[in-house]
Amino acid sequence: MSELDHIDFRANVQHVPAHVPQSVRKATSKFLGTRANVVGIVGDERWQQLRQAGHDIRLHTLDHLDYYLTRLEENVARAGGIVHWARDADEARRIVLDIAHEHKVKRAVKAKSMATEEIGLNHALIDAGVQTLETDLGEFIIQLAGVGPSHIIVPAVHLTKEGIADLFTEKLGVNAPPDPLELCAIARTKLREEFLAADMGISGANFMVAESGTLVIVTNEGNGRMCTTLPPLHVAVVGIDKVVPDFESVNVLLKLLPRSATGQKMSTYTSFITGPRRATDEGGPQEFHLVLLDNGRTRVLRDHVTRETLLCIRCGVCLNVCPVYNHVGGHAYGAVYSGPIGAILAPQLLGVARAGDLPFASSLCGACADYCPVKIPIPQILLRLRHRVVEGDQIEAATASSAIRVGTRVGAFALSHSLLYEFGARMMKFVQAPLRRDGWLPNLPPPANRWTMARPLPAFGADFRDWFRKRTPAGRQRVQKRKLGIGLLFAGIAAVGAFLLARRKKD
Numbered sequence: 001m002s003e004l005d006h007i008d009f010r011a012n013v014q015h016v017p018a019h020v021p022q023s024v025r026k027a028t029s030k031f032l033g034t035r036a037n038v039v040g041i042v043g044d045e046r047w048q049q050l051r052q053a054g055h056d057i058r059l060h061t062l063d064h065l066d067y068y069l070t071r072l073e074e075n076v077a078r079a080g081g082i083v084h085w086a087r088d089a090d091e092a093r094r095i096v097l098d099i100a101h102e103h104k105v106k107r108a109v110k111a112k113s114m115a116t117e118e119i120g121l122n123h124a125l126i127d128a129g130v131q132t133l134e135t136d137l138g139e140f141i142i143q144l145a146g147v148g149p150s151h152i153i154v155p156a157v158h159l160t161k162e163g164i165a166d167l168f169t170e171k172l173g174v175n176a177p178p179d180p181l182e183l184c185a186i187a188r189t190k191l192r193e194e195f196l197a198a199d200m201g202i203s204g205a206n207f208m209v210a211e212s213g214t215l216v217i218v219t220n221e222g223n224g225r226m227c228t229t230l231p232p233l234h235v236a237v238v239g240i241d242k243v244v245p246d247f248e249s250v251n252v253l254l255k256l257l258p259r260s261a262t263g264q265k266m267s268t269y270t271s272f273i274t275g276p277r278r279a280t281d282e283g284g285p286q287e288f289h290l291v292l293l294d295n296g297r298t299r300v301l302r303d304h305v306t307r308e309t310l311l312c313i314r315c316g317v318c319l320n321v322c323p324v325y326n327h328v329g330g331h332a333y334g335a336v337y338s339g340p341i342g343a344i345l346a347p348q349l350l351g352v353a354r355a356g357d358l359p360f361a362s363s364l365c366g367a368c369a370d371y372c373p374v375k376i377p378i379p380q381i382l383l384r385l386r387h388r389v390v391e392g393d394q395i396e397a398a399t400a401s402s403a404i405r406v407g408t409r410v411g412a413f414a415l416s417h418s419l420l421y422e423f424g425a426r427m428m429k430f431v432q433a434p435l436r437r438d439g440w441l442p443n444l445p446p447p448a449n450r451w452t453m454a455r456p457l458p459a460f461g462a463d464f465r466d467w468f469r470k471r472t473p474a475g476r477q478r479v480q481k482r483k484l485g486i487g488l489l490f491a492g493i494a495a496v497g498a499f500l501l502a503r504r505k506k507d
């Protein structure tokens, strides 16, 4: 499918292989069973308190995202890491490819990461001549199969052990029996060589701790630790929504994530990575890069209802309880994120023109919201997105990336040229006067009306430079003198003009 193809959910459903619903339900019911046990031990009252705490932490972070991302950047840099900001998938891929070229990387190993799936990093690296291998068992299997993930945490959930054995036999040239232990052993042998030979390790992160610049990576196979410590170079690609304020927050979220995802009290491995190897460390990468990925997330933030989509901690339990997902599996959604979270995230990241079918791929039974560990109101968001599909995506139109790019460039130019800024500020006061209503500009003419269709724009206020100058008595005196000087200058120019005019008339 091309990047711009419309996702036709109904057509995709027609192509779901007959065995998929059974394979999917087998895995999801197992996870739901183990989840029920561990949540039962916590007790409903305490579980609901934890869910509310998780929701509050994530919402607080979203409300102050700029602050926590800035802190994160400072602390990653302080620990010796290098931070890159990627506006979109193109930019993120370019950053990683540049790092790979700079270090002459030939082989890369990758831990499971939805953000790198989102930007199509594997294809870009392989096209650039970097041999790139997924090391999470499920991801390794679907990489061999040449398909995308079918579930957020169990990427190969749609496959049977017989299908995996055939795949290993065909692609790895081994005689693989349909026995899970033997299949794991075959994969482990292959991956062990790759960890040791790789020049670059790539990972995502479950959380990024702003107070210390630490990445938290949760895995059950230990491959995350291998990817981030054995190769001499570690590059992490993480969505900006994954930042959390501090370790207290991580403590709460780590109580929710593994219980909801796999029904474990805690996952087998939880790695905390702060910067590259230090002088006293025995191992670890010599260089660490963190690519902070926006790719539409700041656009999601702009709608006060749908923005809660970004609270997601990617546990996957909403997929496990969803009757639609259980019936069709992940590939029918035609996007990296599937199930209820995919039905609300994909249309916001990809646009409703492309993924507008997905909010309708739901029975609105509400089970996803009842199970979501951070209490995302998925049904409300689905309804909001359905409205957006029917009425046209004004949020998207109002925030067209080209308009934002032009606007920010003009703004940056004006702000860095003081005379232009001062002149512009004075002009703005006159120009906006007929459109101003109670300190706001509710209706701007085209093309600026694309912004005011979705929200009003605050009227241009006091000239900051004027205010700054006048804030002290000495400054006020200087302003008076300046005004006097400008007045005298204009009077002088007028006098000279009048004199020249009078002389011309005389001649």
Ligand code: SF4
Binding pocket: 152, 260, 311, 312, 313, 314, 315, 316, 317, 318, 319, 340, 341, 368, 371, 372, 373, 374, 375, 376
């Ligand atoms: S929306 Fe909620 S339930 Fe679904 S993956 Fe995200 S955190 Fe988990």
